[in-house]
Amino acid sequence: MDLAECLERVLGLKIQPLPGPHAAVADAAGPGYRILYLSTSAEFWEDRSQVNEVWDHFDRECLVLAEALIQVWGPPERVELSPVLDHSMQGETVPALAGVLSNFVPSLSAWHFEDRSVCLGVGQWDGELPVVLVAAAGDL
Template sequence: MSTAQHLATIDLLCSREFPAEYGRSDAGAGGPGYHIAELLTSEEFWDDDGTRREETEEQYEAERDGLSVLLADRWGAPAVFGLSSLFERTLSAGEEGTGDEIPEPWCSLSSLVPDLHLWQADGRWVALGVSQWDKELPFQLIAVVTEIDPP
């Protein structure tokens, strides 16, 4: 997918109504108050051309940074929102039963993405991140649009 297609997907998500229930869509996943789009997905790391994990990670971060520059022209410089402490809160809330529940999409994002480039635009939050579920799984460039404030 090209940069123009990524921007078109983000624009579509910004204008689209949020689903009433969690489910998949043509762009990715969504639920009450949010959309998560999978803009780009890498191949496996031990593919035929020998692409190394580090190179793939750098490429995906460069893709995110390039999109961030274009979105910054619209909405200003992004905040970089780290999710590691949120992930720790999610884990300890589950273990201790503290009731300190993290709302979606932030709870799921905290286990997928170390940090997000984040803007607030037209009453919604727009975020870009690079995720990797596990070392053997591909990287993904994701876009998030939500009306739910970050915790």
């Protein structure tokens, strides 16, 4: 992870317009939210022996980036996403960004602003897929 580049990308999430319903963007987006994949590990299809070590590495990267953001925006709120996933699985309506992130990120550090939240987290869609460091903006 290049800290300066990642910091610049995350800071941009606070001011960039969020995609509308028909926007095409890099990384991942939907109406009213944007998700950036800041760092991605290798896949674990054949060898899962390194998964815990990789998660630890990505958690440390996330903490370093969060510390840099604390210097700019102040302390974040810790957001657990398992309740969001539970509500979503029960057919309840959840904010789109929180719904997507809850599928692969267990918890986030979130900074709340007037028109959006900007958050950081580490996740993995499936045990064989890469671990990712994500930043996102939208309604949590």
